[in-house]
Amino acid sequence: MVATEQPDGSLRVYHFESFLLVLAGALLVIAVGIWFTPATPQQSAIWDTILLLFSLAALAGVERSEFVFDKQTQSLSWRKKTPFRQESGTIPFSAIKSLVLERDFTRAGRPGNARRLVILTASGPVPVTNAYSGLTAAAEQVGTEVSAYLSAGAPHPIAFDKT
Numbered sequence: 001m002v003a004t005e006q007p008d009g010s011l012r013v014y015h016f017e018s019f020l021l022v023l024a025g026a027l028l029v030i031a032v033g034i035w036f037t038p039a040t041p042q043q044s045a046i047w048d049t050i051l052l053l054f055s056l057a058a059l060a061g062v063e064r065s066e067f068v069f070d071k072q073t074q075s076l077s078w079r080k081k082t083p084f085r086q087e088s089g090t091i092p093f094s095a096i097k098s099l100v101l102e103r104d105f106t107r108a109g110r111p112g113n114a115r116r117l118v119i120l121t122a123s124g125p126v127p128v129t130n131a132y133s134g135l136t137a138a139a140e141q142v143g144t145e146v147s148a149y150l151s152a153g154a155p156h157p158i159a160f161d162k163t
Contacts, residue, residue, distance in 0.1 A: 001138040003145040011149045013067040024058040095122040098159040104132040117143045
């Protein structure tokens with residue numbers, strides 16, 4: 001996830017889940033490679049079916065999202081796409097209440113280390129990504145940048161809860 005200020009003064013937040021795409025591709029390569037092993041055709045077909053199902057599951061998790069905060073129109077335009085679903089919307093800045101780093105939960109019901117950035121609006125939460133990630137601190141950094149962008153010149157600052 002990365003936030004960049006555009007030449008027109010808007011702030012663009014972009015996220016692309018490339019790991020799952022690479023994983024799906026690797027599984028497909030292995031599925032092709034199965035046919036060059038000394039396995040029977042029936043065993044190869046079974047392994048290919050399993051690998052293709054796992055590939056499809058990984059592909060379903062590939063997500064691309066783009067959030068554009070535009071001070072000129074005082075609105076947020078967002079778009080999220082997966083191979084099987086597409087969502088989009090527009091939210092006026094006045095409807096944005098706060099930002100929060102949402103944490104996943106472990107099996108014991110305690111907060112885990114994986115996080116995602118969520119925009120809390122008057123009509124409900126809008127997660128920037130559907131997936132939680134614990135690999136980088138990008139969500140926290142982007143949340144800080146978005147909060148600063150929305151708070152600059154606003155009558156009331158937009159809170160960002162990092163807990």
